[in-house]
Amino acid sequence: MIQYAAILMMMIGLYGLFINRHVMKIIVSLNVLELGLNLFIISIGYVTGGIAPIMTSTHATSALLYVDPLPQALVLTSIVIGVGTTALGLAIARKIYETYGTLDLERLEDK
Amino acid sequence: MKKLFGFVLVMALGIIIILSLQANPEFPAFGDVDLSDRISIRFIERDAMGDILYGITENLESGAANIVTAIVVDHGHLTPGGGFPGGTMIASSILLLYLADDQFRSKVKTFKWIEGLAGSFYVILGIIGLLVSGYFLKNILPNGVIGDLLSSGMIPIVYMLIGLKVGSEIAGVIDHFLSEEETI
């Protein structure tokens, strides 16, 4: 069920990118798209009845049922990349405001 | 009209993807994953035999609130957290100081030096691993007792460098933007 929710969230993000004409709303839709993608990556690794993949002195054997640790590492990298891209997008939005005086992309004169 | 068209298109795309994932015999249903098909099983089954010493970590989060950030960065191999979230906490503590007081200016002027040197030390650490043992970023320090602060090889050093780099980088950007009116 969580996989359907994640794909639905990605589709909502794509819809937002398709419709909107205001720069801030486009950046928010991009973040929603990447959020849905990260949720989907996490949901790939779940094992029913599994425990956290950490070895402690009470769970000291490797024959127990562990959740997959690899997608958790992939998601950390993906979140950091999303932060970097959002920061750059906001800096460019400020430049758009300084150059054209408006943040509404339909009313731009001399594109 | 364009909104309706876009909505229908996007929902159709989503339904196509969900149906094709369900009809795919190789894509496992949620929770039915068999980990022995994946390469993660080799991570889990690696060092399970007797030469691991277990210790106990106690009194982890005690201390004043403004060193919580340093504790999160530093204990990355024992608790959730580590370099990147700890560095962001350092930067947001500086942002809170800027937001609380209009006249506050950071006394630390060397953000660029810390950022540049921390980043270079990370890559130099990797090259040292290459020269010593033939693989880039190989773990060359001993693993120690799990649960102590100085354990698990190079990982606390790497986390501290990353925490310093991320913290000083974002704090430098905040400092540059919010004190801009003096440099014009």
Place this chain on the structure above:
Amino acid sequence: MSPIFLIAIPLILAFLSIISHKIAPYLVIAGTLFNSIALWFITPGVHSIGGFELPIGINLYVDTYTMLGLAVVNLLFLCVVIIHIQKQKKYASVLLVALVGLNGLLLTGDLFNLFVFLEISGIAAYILSTSNQKPYHTFQYLVMGSIGSSLYLFGLIILYAMVGSLNLMHIVHLIETQNIPYSSLILPFLLMFIGLGVEAKLLPFNAWVKGILSHAHGFVGSIIASVYAATISFVFGRLILHVFQFEGRILLVITILLLVGVVLGEAMAFSTSKAREILLYSSIAQASIVILLFVQGLVIWAVYLIIANAIAKFVLFTVIGHASKEQCDELSTLSGLFQKHVFVGIATTIATLSMMGLPLFVGFLIKVNYVMILANQSQWLIIIVLILSAVVEGIYYVRMLTKLWFSEQETPNVQYAWGVQALLAIMAAFLLIFGIIREPLSRFDDTIDQITEEIEVLF
């Protein structure tokens, strides 16, 4: 020498160059010189990072295909830095980060590492394209690039859930031994193809190209249209030949999409009258031709076409980009440009004639060879479309050249430094020499890609 130095040394120099703005240009020159010299000494084979054995960790893979890619990309980047670093001192750190991203894209053997380097070089390209001073088009490029990378990651995660590994060679091995039916692999492969196609200027996703490259003066045009295009085409070739291996109905769909891309690209180039728009629509069409050749399986001629296109587009974008810095680039305002600069004119003429495919230049050899091989495979539709597009290309390039050589009114006032003219003359000489002496081209053939033997040895 281990190939990790090609990535690690520019990364150290990039971190050090943000400390002081005054020494940053010297660090850029040092980094690119180091890369251009060190790439001839790297040892081929599989190099793993961190000491982990093969399917677990990240590894770098070097063979003849990789070496050709590294040589082209690093040497062209050195030329860009030498020509432009004097005026663009602000972009020194970003140029080093772009160099790290491009080398990492060519060397890596792990698909998630490919996503990370794709994002790194993408962010460097967004920052470099702000030198056009058109923030709306940079924003459009950023949004489309991020959508493309997210779709690529989506496809990759579905592939991981099905197959169980992230390593390129291990995935190829597992797809063969697990006998997965091809119809269940169509969705992840299509998503990954779309994701990479946004950066590679394929047809339905290239709305950003017109905005960025039609206002490009200075170094943006030569970096994005020649260096980045060559890198992404090499990456695409590696993935199409071994991982995707299109067959059946999806092969038909992809071929038709690429042919439509070629036709539309050439048609739009024919109907415009601005010099930079002609060049960018021609780049779109050539990118589709290269991917079409990879899909049909002609490895070595696609690689030669990538190299010839990269060199020719570098010459053209440098000349036209510099000339349109002060005035607009309608062909009527630029007419008569070469009457005062004869060397630059000869270099541009050689590059253009090579792209058109006239005999005596290397473009002709490449066109003849791939048409003959396609005729052996009886792909008549593709041959007809390619020959028609070559004819259309000839018409508009000749029209552009005649406007630039012969003037109707006063000639524009443009200066070219003598170092730039020498560099362009050397590149044009390359295209001329390899067109006449055809022996070095036949030294490599379709066996430059040695991954399949490597997979048999390892697994």
